[in-house]
Amino acid sequence: MIRIGHGYDIHATTRGNGIVLGGVEIPCDLALRAHSDGDVVLHALVDAVLGAAALGDIGRHFPDDDPAWREVASSRLIERAMRLVTERGWSLVNVDISIIARAPRIAPHAESMRATIARLTGLPAGSVSVKATTHEGLDALGRGEGIAAHAVCLIADVS
Ligand code: MG
Numbered sequence: 001m002i003r004i005g006h007g008y009d010i011h012a013t014t015r016g017n018g019i020v021l022g023g024v025e026i027p028c029d030l031a032l033r034a035h036s037d038g039d040v041v042l043h044a045l046v047d048a049v050l051g052a053a054a055l056g057d058i059g060r061h062f063p064d065d066d067p068a069w070r071e072v073a074s075s076r077l078i079e080r081a082m083r084l085v086t087e088r089g090w091s092l093v094n095v096d097i098s099i100i101a102r103a104p105r106i107a108p109h110a111e112s113m114r115a116t117i118a119r120l121t122g123l124p125a126g127s128v129s130v131k132a133t134t135h136e137g138l139d140a141l142g143r144g145e146g147i148a149a150h151a152v153c154l155i156a157d158v159s
Pocket residue numbers: 009010011034038039040043
């Protein structure tokens with residue numbers, strides 16, 4: 001059996017000294033406003049992976065009012081989500097991620113994100129896709145007031 005999962009996340013941007021997207025530190029004059037590192041890419045991916053297995057969402061497993069999860073790097077969250085899904089007999093097949101950001105430019109960092117996500121999920125890099133769009137100046141995302149990400153994944157029953 002195969003199942004599909006989708007996840008979405010958005011965080012507001014502020015002036016700052018850099019952001020983390022897809023587990024990759026990107027030096028820039030922005031920061032993401034969040035209880036955590038604000039990594040919308042990994043947060044969307046966690047929701048996609050949990051969603052594919054109908055295991056709820058990131059807020060259920062990692063509540064941001066729980067001090068245990070508040071300052072934890074999002075890489076720990078995706079590792080934990082992967083464990084929850086694989087424990088139930090599922091295997092991740094591929095992930096496809098779309099980042100919506102006016103700034104910073106994502107393209108120079110996309111390959112690092114692919115490699116990082118591959119390492120965190122156990123997928124070959126060829127099964128991890130990271131794409132980006134600017135929103136063409138439209139709406140809050142187009143004005144750069146936030147950064148968002150969509151993630152889609154496929155899981156397969158390995159039994
Ligand atoms: Mg988030």
